Amino acid sequence: MAVEKERRDFLGMALGGFTAIGGIAALGAAKKTWDPLPSVKAAGFTVVDLTQMQENQVTIEKWRGKPIFILKKGADMKTNERDVVVDGTRYFVAIGLCTHLGCIPAYYPDQHKFICACHGGQFGTSGEVLKAPPQKPLVIPPFKIDGTKLVLGEEGPEYQELKSKNLIA
Numbered sequence: 001m002a003v004e005k006e007r008r009d010f011l012g013m014a015l016g017g018f019t020a021i022g023g024i025a026a027l028g029a030a031k032k033t034w035d036p037l038p039s040v041k042a043a044g045f046t047v048v049d050l051t052q053m054q055e056n057q058v059t060i061e062k063w064r065g066k067p068i069f070i071l072k073k074g075a076d077m078k079t080n081e082r083d084v085v086v087d088g089t090r091y092f093v094a095i096g097l098c099t100h101l102g103c104i105p106a107y108y109p110d111q112h113k114f115i116c117a118c119h120g121g122q123f124g125t126s127g128e129v130l131k132a133p134p135q136k137p138l139v140i141p142p143f144k145i146d147g148t149k150l151v152l153g154e155e156g157p158e159y160q161e162l163k164s165k166n167l168i169a
């Protein structure tokens with residue numbers, strides 16, 4: 001009788017132990033699902049060295065899961081009040097999502113245009129709408145200029161000035 005009880009106690013403890021381990025493993029898996037990915041955590045700010053940019057070329061960075069266009073403008077390109085001037089060089093910075101339905105437009109350096117393949121929308125080198133269906137310009141993300149670096153995700157004075165003039169979108 002005593003042996004039978006001990007056997008039951010042992011089986012009970014073993015089963016309890018397995019259940020506890022299973023529960024902990026399930027909680028661990030659930031936490032992994034809820035936690036943001038490391039790339040998302042690190043994506044709060046993106047720092048871009050502007051000295052590496054080439055004229056009339058768009059560099060695409062990623063910030064908070066969105067593509068960010070950075071266009072270094074040449075002297076022959078139209079100036080615009082949305083331009084960001086760093087060390088005498090003009091840049092256009094925008095979230096690279098079409099303001100129609102969110103496709104990613106491509107830059108055509110020979111035409112100085114962003115063209116959206118989804119419905120044919122076109123934007124100029126300052127994100128202004130050149131051709132519908134988009135109704136709004138490309139949106140400028142929060143940024144700060146730190147020397148020759150662009151910090152995406154922080155509202156610096158240059159961004160705040162654009163914002164105060166309603167030039168962000």
Ligand code: FES
Nearest residue numbers: 098100101116121
């Ligand atoms: S999503 Fe770009 S034109 Fe429609």
